[in-house]
Amino acid sequence: MTTVSASGLCLRYGRNHALDEVSLRLSPGVTGLLGPNGAGKTSLLRVLATAVPADRGTFTVLGHDPATARGRQEVRRRLGYLPQTPGFHPDFTAFEFVDYVAILKELTDRAGRHREVRRVLEEVGLGDVRGRRIKKLSGGMRQRVALAAALVGDPAFLVLDEPTVGLDPEQRMRFRELIARAGEGRTVLLSTHQTEDVAMLCHRVLVMARGAIRFDGTPAELTAVAAGRVWNSAERDPGAKAGWRTGTGSFRNIGDPPAGAEPAEPTLEDGYLLTLDGAGAEVTA
């Protein structure tokens, strides 16, 4: 079942095409959105989160069209959004902040709302510090407050813009758990630079470059893009699109292998880099 359907979305900032005829369909589960800086990931997320309207194109969330005021409200009722740089009110406690967001999501029954706020704070592991002011929380905890704010009200469509940036490995692992749980029964669109996040969490992956979607498939399919195009060598291969020395001392190369090259097992990141190369984006590793 498709919960989000977009067709021909265009967005320009001045002369730059942030989105160029983007069409997609999202269904329940976690969909990863990969792409280099400036690829248009955040622009796409902002359009889908109704933060900015698209210049052209249409999309619906659970059948509601945000082009109309009424439809926009209906979309927002079903939306949970974690922006790239979520602001916080530092003098609010974690509970107050999420409660405030819950009110703005029009959860009006006080007792029910407070139960819901406690539930999502427990879900993100902040139950014990819900009374602590946000300015006293660590960066990872603040990020979890933002996730709780996105989750409150049990939205059907969750938009997460680089939620694991700046988190240490333990916090990232914790976040992966949370996102995986959030993806059970709802549609999650996860923008990230972390290919491991996509490999571990997502049933589907989109790769964006220069405002357009360059790949749409499963993580396995993205990995398969690099099948036979990854090899190891004792020296850096000058014909490789990218190459780097591994911990074992040998070089891992991607691109079109020379004859007799020792093939290596491709990863999702290899597929992603090769997809970007095909899209004319700069490949760096």
Next chain:
Amino acid sequence: MSAVPVAAPVDAGRAAEPGRWAAVAALARFEARRLLLSAPVLFAFTLYAVWIVWRTRSSWDGYPVLQDADRATQGGPLLVGLAVLLSANLAVLRSRRHGTEPYFGTLVAEPWRRTVAHVLAVVPAVLLTALGVAAQFTWEALKPGAVGHGSPAELAVGPLTVLLFGAAGVLAGRLVPSPVAGPLLVVVLLFTLVLGAAPMGGGEGSGWLLPVVTEAGGDPLPSGLLGRPAAWHALYLAGVALCVACLAVLAAGGRSPAVRAGVAGALALAVLGGAGQSAGASPSPELTAARERASVSPEKEQRCVARGRSTYCAFPEWTARAGSWAGVVERVRSLAGGAAARQPLLVRQRIEARYGLDSDSALDPLTAPHQVTVGTAWGGNRVPEFSTAVAAVLVGGDERTAGGMCDGRMVTVMWLSLGWQDDPMGALRRVRLDDSVTGSAVVLSPTDPLTMTAGQTDVVRELLGRPRAEVTRRVKEHWGELTAKGVTTARVARLLGVAAPEEADRCE
């Protein structure tokens, strides 16, 4: 075209319009709690409570006139209003200051509904102020010496000022997204309130554009003679406050017909109230005539009651004070001798209302014999002043004659005035213009003041230090000579058994 099924719209369960307003109410409660607990508002309310207690404990010397007491409730809420303005402004700017505005923009409640909530969040502070006003006024009204009638419109001014300032803070936040806008507005308002009110004059038409118009002047007037367009002013304030609130919602994007109608309606209220108060600021011919009657021939407006041998004529709102006045008259007369000890007096309440509330004109002394003037204020210094007037009439025969006394009779007057009091030296100090107990001085009374020479002051001070019964016996014994026109202070001193002053009587 893909054949993938698209989910149909589902009922969110939160879409109903009443639910949307319930969210506004919930947000208003949240913001109201934060507003009331913000440092400026907490501080202002604490200061306001302290101000109420400090002021009301000793106001009007325990004898408040309620048509003045209602206006006295209007000053304190100004401070609360300024604090509410500041905190409401910061609350509106909070999401912008902390970068949450783009995020909140994707949530269901639109910015204009949030603005409605910010305006509604001011209401508990308004109600708390109304509670403070009610407490202050009730405290005054419950004092045993309270007289008169308060005006609900005057009492509404304080809370309405808080509403207006709070709405102004919200509007400023919507129009000028800078954290300095609120403090700057507070400074401008302070400047306008403190410095702007004085040149315009409280009672002038333009002065009524300000939230609070105090018009402090002389003695209280009967409520029917105040001539303050209080109801129009309350309507004007309510209209301006609602207009500012609706403009804030409009500025936040609430362009619905209801909001536009709200702006128009509130503006109409403000204009109607403004026009009404402007017309009412100048006294009508009827009011001028009533003030003239009350000032020139008060007997036509007054009710008289008999207490003991004397009669007390007062404006209807003050008749309850006749007992207090009679107490003074009887005590003064009890110290007098001769016919004065049995002399009936007519105590008449008098006012000068012809120049309005702001004027502080003196009353002319009465020329009719055995008539004493009493004002509309009572308690504190007014008691020895009235006591002196009673004594002066008992000794001099009428107020005009008593005012021109320039001989030893002044000693007898002051003894009668002060001799019965619990703290006669304190009363002497309070009844003299310079608050001294030595040297010559002007002695206050409800009409023309009297004059004491330094020698008379010395003799009176000496008498007040002696046993009351002994002095009273001598006064009664020599009453005729003590109250004879032209008697010297030296002679009076000798008759009363104290040292005579060295200087001869000389009126200044």
